[in-house]
Amino acid sequence: MPEPLLDITGLTRTFGGGRSLLGIPKPGVHAVQRVDLQVARGETLGIVGESGCGKSTLARMLVGLDTPSGGEIRFAGEDLQAMRRLDRHALSRRIQYVFQDPLSSLNPRMRIRDILAAPLKHLRGLSGRALDARIAELLEVVNLRPEFVSRYPHEFSGGQAQRIGIARALAAEPDVLVLDEPVSALDVSVQAQVLKLLRRLKAEFDLTYLFISHDLSVVETISQRIAVMYFGRVVEEAPARRLFSQPAHPYTRLLLSSAPVPGGPPITAESTAAELPDPLDPPPGCAFAPRCPKARDACRQAPPPLEALSGGGHRAACLYPERGAWQASASTTATPGAS
Amino acid sequence: MMAFLKLLARNRLAAFGGILLLALVLLALITPLLPLLEPNATNPANRLQPPLSDGHWLGTDQLGRDILSRLLWGLRVSLAVGIAASLVAALIGSTIGLVAGYFGGRTDNTLMRGIDMLMAFPYILLALAIVAVLGPGLMNALYAIAIVNIPFFARNIRGATVSIAHREFVDAARLSGKGDLRILVSEILPNVLPVIVITLSTTVGWMILETAGLSFLGLGAQPPQADLGSMLGEGRRMIINAPHVATLPGLAIFLLVMSINLLGDGVRDALDPRLKSGALSRPAPMTRLRRRQHVKVDDVVRVPGQASALLEVDDLHTDFEVGRETYRAVNGVSFSLKPNECLGLVGESGSGKSVTALSLLGLVASPPGVISGGHVHFQGRDLLDLGIRELRRVRGNQVAYVFQDPLSTLHPLIKVGDQLIEALRTHQPLSRQAAHQRAVELLGQVRIPNPERRASQYPHELSGGMRQRVGIAMALANDPQLIIADEPTTALDVTVQAQILTLLKRLREAQGTSVLFITHDFGVVSQVCDRVAVMYAGRIVEVGPTQELLANPRHPYTRRLIDCVPRLGDPDHEPAAIPGLPPAANALPSGCAFADRCDLVEPRCREGEIALIASDGERQVRCIKPLANRTTTGAAHA
Structure with missing residues (x-):
């Protein structure tokens, strides 16, 4: 793998914690724990997880809305915090x-x-005519009519408003877009447009995209690689197709078998x-162990490391990873001929 | 701005206050131009003349000064001091509030503890202390009153700022490269400005009273300067033999403060978004029913098969009347539900699926909702014709x-067990103890572990999935024949959704309850529903058995909607977007509502209403040329 554009190592974010005046440690919530991820230029990395898994905290740290408690994020070799x-x-x-x-995410009292x-x-230090020209260009890029510039956000539908949000992000001419559930609030027909x-x-x-979502099927259609998060950690990471065809972590399998597919099994x-473990008092071992049908004693000792499995770029944090294909898939469903 | 003035003018009291205040302010402004006597010219020979005496319309005071002239000059002073003090207090207080609310943490703590200390003094004592230090005088009274009122502004504005500082658009502004000062001024200030104006409009009157109070005590305006408060104070000593000397300034203060307060309340009501959306208008206990003549497009849709229907909805119309516009949310919906059947009502937001569900038991808020036509037959009677007492007996009982x-939907301050007990005892003659036992049983039935302990917990102590289980337990409390589930799993995580769906399925099998399941998710529909009705623009466009409908949709909208959804395990299926947007509910087109977005549209699609027609088997579709079965090469037309 060439040098990744984004290199995240040991990234940790703890809310609260520290010590009180008397030196007694205060309980802290470990929202993100020692996350290692690499994103190559031009890639779309999907991050999937349920509520409370730390995916949004991770996203906020990447864009600087939150500061990591530990670990580092490198952008093209440069340390982000520095x-x-x-x-x-x-x-x-x-x-x-x-x-x-x-x-x-749009100020209700400001015009577009x-x-x-x-x-x-x-x-970008633009002003005057260059600024106006660029605004018109941005609206065109996201398929919005130029006369929208003088309107207020409440005059737009959800899909249009999201396009404005995307145009605003593009205005900075970034290399990386972190998309935090960008289509979750939209109707399916609008979701497809976006x-x-x-x-x-x-x-x-x-x-380069970091696409965060709780919706497996959306992540699957847009990502090349997918990382699954559970309780602040990445539990599995693999190329998208491989993750859906041969999920190794029991949690990934649970997610896949819980998702209802139209006309599916x-x-x-x-x-x-x-129930998720108590975030103030996390278990010493694998956080998924209490829900895992295959958990053994070793799982409850220490959190299993994210280790490479056989097969290109597939990693899983499981001592007893599942092997073989996942049985249920849309190929067996009753909706033929849709491609 | 125009809308704001219109709203204000509609409030009669506020308009009255506004006109009165305008008159008083005008009077104060033109006072120097009026042919008045010199307000401070004394004339002891002419002292204490009664009103309407020669040359002195309102009489004279103890020094023989003309009261009318002093009153108008005094009004000027009182208004100026009151308004100036308010502006000073608003400026300093709002700045403190904005900074404290935005930065939070230590800044907030330091600033607000200072404000708390200021508030801990009785305000009049504080004002007295300030005047004592600075010495009596009108300017010093102004400072004192401004300082005393700073906490009021600081606290209000801080509250408003805190609620805005954590909104996403502030994060977005930060990512757009704006610094803190810029965010405060250009993003947050415009959003808290209404709060500042409201606070200002409700305090000016109070400030004028306080100024008058200080002057009354002799700490404000110094003689011989006229000021409403000092006039009142001087007149007080002659209240027995010359009551008009004190009464007239008192009346002036009363009129001034009342006009300001009436206007201030009006401003508050017009600016407060919560009041604007009608939060104060109490909704009726049931949706208003006003049947109008509707052209009936569909025949009554009979239940397929022999069984008699449990629920039969016939040509239901529900409108929202907002101002002069009528939004037709539900526009002639007919469907029926067999005993022990699960019918899915599917559609995008704004398709009318939830309004349909709420209309069945008259739960659409009125105003603005009006059921303008149709029938809901349930167990041999029309639910729409029931009075509120009879309807209450159905709600949460036969239909949940x-x-x-x-x-x-759960009350945050009542234990979940007690909420269940309430639901049970509303409809069943149970003792508290028996009801408690039944409540615990119900919690067990929805597979809540340790139900006895959970019953004595508050909703916030339960996870989202657990709370939804409680919601289901509550619906089951009185063994309903019909459960209407409105997006019951949309807010839940996928693994929890799987459990809730499994639970609903199992309960339906065990209890034989019918379910009307409202959702936007075809995956969920496919798991739980026997039949599906797809809604678009307030109408059902297609009905049929779930698997058949999903595999071979007949209506172009249904097919395109299904194709929009990314399918798990099928990453090569690229979701195909539907261009355009649904029509606005206050401007529905004639003919097919989907015509503008349909790629198979023909001129006759737009000519007149299109009825729901039987297509094949148990299926019906509202399309003049329904689609045929899907083939591997794409769909051909029938």
Whole structure:
């Protein structure tokens, strides 16, 4: 693998914690724990996980909205934190963010023109006619009509608002876009439009995506590689097709078999109530062990490391990874001829 | 701005206050131009003249000064001091509030503890202390009153700022390269400005009173300067033999403050977004029913097969009347549900699926909702014709709802067990103890581990999945014949959703309950529903058995909607977007509502209403040329 564009090593974020005045350690929530990920230029890395798995915290650290408690993020070899200290705009020029809720990420009292002008002025130093020209260009890129510049956010539908959010991120001319559930708040028909746009933009501007979602099927259609997170850690990482055809971690298998597919096989559910471990008092071993049908004593001793499995770039944090193909897939469903 | 003035003018009291205040302000402004007597010219020979005496319309005071002239000059002073003090307090207080709310943490702590200390003093004592240090005088009184009122602004503005500082658009501004100062001024200030204006409009009156109070005590305006408060103070000594000297300034203060407060309340109501959306108008206990004549497009849709229907909805129309616009959310929906059947109602947001579900038991908020036509036959009667007392007996009893977000439908301050007991005892003559026992049983039935302990917990102590189980337990409490589940798993994680869907399936098999399942997710539909009705623009466009409908949709909209959805395990299937947007509910086109987005559209699609027609087997479709079965090369037309 050539030098990755983004190299994340041992990234950790703990909320709270530290010691009180009397030196008694306070409980801390480990939102992200020792995450290692590499993203190559031009790649789309999907990050999947359920609520509370730390995927959004990870995203916020990448764009500088949050500061890691430990570990480092390197962008093309440069340390991100050092980069931020030298120039607070340097990071925003390289990595941008698209929010989940398109409407709440747009200031209700600002016109679209002012929203799009902010990154152009502050990050790219544009003004006057060049600024106006660039705004018009950005709107065109995301398929919005030029007269929208003088409107307010509440006049837009969810899909249009998300396009504006994407245009704002592109205004900074970044190399990497971190997309945090960018289509989750949208209707399926609009979701498909936005996904199509994202695909086109990636090719057009040579972008690298980090696509975060709880929706496996959306991540599958857009990503080349996928990392599955559970309780603050990456539990499995593999090329997209491989992850869906031969998932190794029991949690990934659970996710896949829980997702209802139109016309697909019946889903299977865990028999006992699925509860995440207490984040203030995490278990010493694998966080998934209490829910895992294959857990043994060794699983409860220490968190299993993310180790390479046979087969290109497949890693799983499991002592007893599943092997072989995953049985249920859409190829057996009753919806033929849709390709 | 125009909308704001219009709203303000609609509030009669506020308009009255506004006009009165305008008159008073105008009067104060033109006072120097009026042919008035010199306000400070004394004339002891003419002292204490009653009102309407010669040359002195309102009489004279103890020094023989003209009261009318002093009143108008005093009004000027009081208004100026009150408004100036408010502006000073607003400026300093809002700045403190903005900074404290935005930066939070230590800054917030330091600033707000200072404000708390300021508030801990009785305000009049504080004002007195300030005047004592600075010496009496109008300017010093102004400072004192401004300082005393800073906490009021600081606290209000801080609250508003805190709620905005964590919104996503502030993060977005930061990523756009804006610094803190710029974010405060250009992003946050415009959003808290209404709060500042509201606070200002409700405090000006109070400030004028306080100024008058200080002057009354002799600490504000110094003689001989006229000021409403000092006039009142001087007149007080002659209240028995010359009541008009004190009464007239008192009346002036009353009118001034009342007009400001009436206007201030109006401004608050017009600016407050919560009040604007009608949060104060109490919704009726059931949706208003006002049947209008609708052209009936569909015949009554009979249940396929022999069994008689449990629920038969016939040509249901629900409108939202907002201002002069009528939004037709549900526009002639007919369907039926067999006993022990699960019917899925599928559609995108705005398709009318939830409004349909809520209309069945009159749960659409009125105003603005109106059921403008149709019938809901359930167990031999029309639910729409029931009075509120009879309807209450059906709600949560024979027909129960499960909502999307259990956190907002469960009462946060009541233990889940007690909420279940309430649901049980509303419809069944149970003792508290028996009801408790049944509640625990129900929690066990929805597979909540350790139900006895869970019953005594509050909703926030349960996870999202557990809360939804409680919601389902509550729906099951009175053995309903029909459960209406409105996106019950949309807010849940996929592994939890799997459990809830399995639970619903199992309960349906065990209890024989019918379910109307509202969702936007074809995957979920495919798991739980026997039949599916697809909605678009307030109408059902296609109905049929689930697997058949999913495999071979007949309506172009259904097919394109299914093709939009990415399919797990099939990454080569690129979701095909549907161009355009659904029509607005207040401007539905004639003919097929999907025509503008359909690639198979013909002129006759737009000519007149299109009925739901039987296509094949148990299937019906609202299309003049339904699609044939899918083939490997793509779909051909029928």
